[in-house]
Amino acid sequence: MAQKKIRVIQYGLGPIGIETAKLVTKKSGMELVGAVDISKDLVGRDLGEILGLDKTLGVRVTDNGKALFAKTGADVVLHTTGSRIRKIYPELEEIIQAGLNIISSSEELLFPLKENAELMKNVDNLAKKHQVTVLGTGVNPGFVMDALPLFLTAVCQDVKKIHMERIVDAGTRRYPLQKKIGAGMTTDAFYEKIGKKELGHVGLLESLYLVAEKLGMAFDDVIETIDPVVAEKAVKTQYFSLKPGDVAGIRHSVKGIKKEEAVITLDLRMYIGADDPHDSVHIVGIPEIKLRIEGGVAGDQATAAVLVNSVPVVINARPGLATVKDLPAAHFRG
Amino acid sequence: MAQKKIRVIQYGLGPIGIETAKLVTKKSGMELVGAVDISKDLVGRDLGEILGLDKTLGVRVTDNGKALFAKTGADVVLHTTGSRIRKIYPELEEIIQAGLNIISSSEELLFPLKENAELMKNVDNLAKKHQVTVLGTGVNPGFVMDALPLFLTAVCQDVKKIHMERIVDAGTRRYPLQKKIGAGMTTDAFYEKIGKKELGHVGLLESLYLVAEKLGMAFDDVIETIDPVVAEKAVKTQYFSLKPGDVAGIRHSVKGIKKEEAVITLDLRMYIGADDPHDSVHIVGIPEIKLRIEGGVAGDQATAAVLVNSVPVVINARPGLATVKDLPAAHFRG
Structure with a gap:
């Protein structure tokens, strides 16, 4: 019996986002159903072309996340737009309010430093309210040094x-x-x-x-x-x-x-x-x-891997803002 | 505010069991409340003496696990009596029926080989019925090669x-x-x-x-x-x-x-x-x-460490027979 594919939205199409989205396209259990980026050079273009695939994916990049989330059901957003919680907070808020899980490469999201504690607490509360899980992860931080x-x-x-x-x-x-x-x-x-x-x-x-x-x-x-x-x-x-x-x-x-x-x-x-x-x-x-x-551990390849390998773990986790050590460890699955 | 200590029973007092019990006595958040072994040389003696501590622990070794479990409330049993599921199954059954979680060094308990699948399924069913978690772990198997x-x-x-x-x-x-x-x-x-x-x-x-x-x-x-x-x-x-x-x-x-x-x-x-x-x-x-x-990774010290470090994880896990990869990874806590 065919299992339902996990529906993934890629948010952010810098080098890490592109590597991450490419990896999603190689996973038989996952499907890329949307992509968000603010760059005028990317908006409206087919994601397959941006990823350098030899086919279109039927997914056009949008700069309007909110509209995308409203019309496209998804299980998880892979978020790779920035390091600073202050900068990405509005993006996280929009995703969580749409009821989607988040795996983010934001370094600050890994663990609440004192100066970020209040915003992170907001993320946690909002995630619990909307019954989604938010995880900040990556290779460094997220793996080799923690x-x-x-x-x-x-x-x-x-x-x-x-x-x-x-x-x-x-x-x-x-x-x-x-x-x-x-x-x-x-x-x-x-x-x-x-x-x-x-x-x-x-x-x-x-x-x-x-x-x-x-x-x-x-x-x-x-x-x-x-x-x-x-x-x-x-x-x-x-x-x-x-x-x-x-x-x-x-x-x-x-x-x-x-x-x-x-x-x-x-x-x-x-x-x-x-x-x-x-x-x-x-x-x-x-x-x-x-x-x-x-x-x-080779940074860019590995960061994309961690984000994508964390998908099954995050989807099955309790709602809230989690750390990499609160969840079962991610692993590759072929 | 003082947290309630986790109540631990040590089942099996061979070299690994002794190392494990000694480590429990060093953990401020744990308390050794019972010990089981079949050896006539050990039964009736105070555990502190057997562990080579310079004090008694007020815990006497018994060969009657069932009676101990009935009269002594505990959170988890650290089980170190043998490798083979066929041999330890009756012990596991008794512990589970008493409603206690188990962390065992039994190598076969790590993962069900075909010839052990039926017995392991029984362990899983029984654990779910009695709302306890059973984990087989250690260093090898349980850590370095899996x-x-x-x-x-x-x-x-x-x-x-x-x-x-x-x-x-x-x-x-x-x-x-x-x-x-x-x-x-x-x-x-x-x-x-x-x-x-x-x-x-x-x-x-x-x-x-x-x-x-x-x-x-x-x-x-x-x-x-x-x-x-x-x-x-x-x-x-x-x-x-x-x-x-x-x-x-x-x-x-x-x-x-x-x-x-x-x-x-x-x-x-x-x-x-x-x-x-x-x-x-x-x-x-x-x-x-x-x-x-x-x-x-030094075998005997490390095996005791893994068993004891797994205690908080197992106590908070869903009921059933778990593998080391189903749960958040154990870690040291000082």
């Missing part, structure tokens, strides 16, 4: 410290990522942007606090540092040509401090030409766990 | 093959483990025991089929091989002295075959004096994932 280390602690009798590293060769990543890590800037310009909070990775603090909450850890202090990684030799990507001394990328760290010691450290380095890219988790505990993922 | 690789596939758009290795230096492990891998035997005696199914690791097939089911993979064939690993030089553990040529342990592999290719391989080597112990998972897919845990 869900994975927490998952590993299942085999620990005690956890004293966790040290996580993610070293990404940004030269292999999409343009917006290379841009947001400051590639090609002078170090002066870099620090100026840092001062204005225009550079840096969103989500490290969310990962830190998610891990801490689940482990039952409290910090005396949290230290965040953002510094440039400078190119030592000339290096060229599809988008940037760096001279020695140019900014190649970023080193962004957060540390949860307890009794003057870093008990949880997240050390993220994303730069063009990074040697030895990898993800690692070191749990100082009983037993000790030293995990390493060679090459690291 | 839950972990499945967890990793969350970031995969496609999974073509998975290769898992676990190399354990059995010289560091408990006596029952060293014995069950054939340490100290001649290779002839080893193969004789294999013929009688008296040797080998229980749980590899359970892990294989759990992974396959969750990934939606079907096999044309499954190949299982068990061979001795022979000591190349003299080696001594707390329990065994091996001469060169003696059996040092076991290599036990299972492979799920599709179109004449191994699409899922579990390769377990447990032997005294193993070089380079580790756990590894290699996912051939999009993206490719190469994970390695240096030294491997």
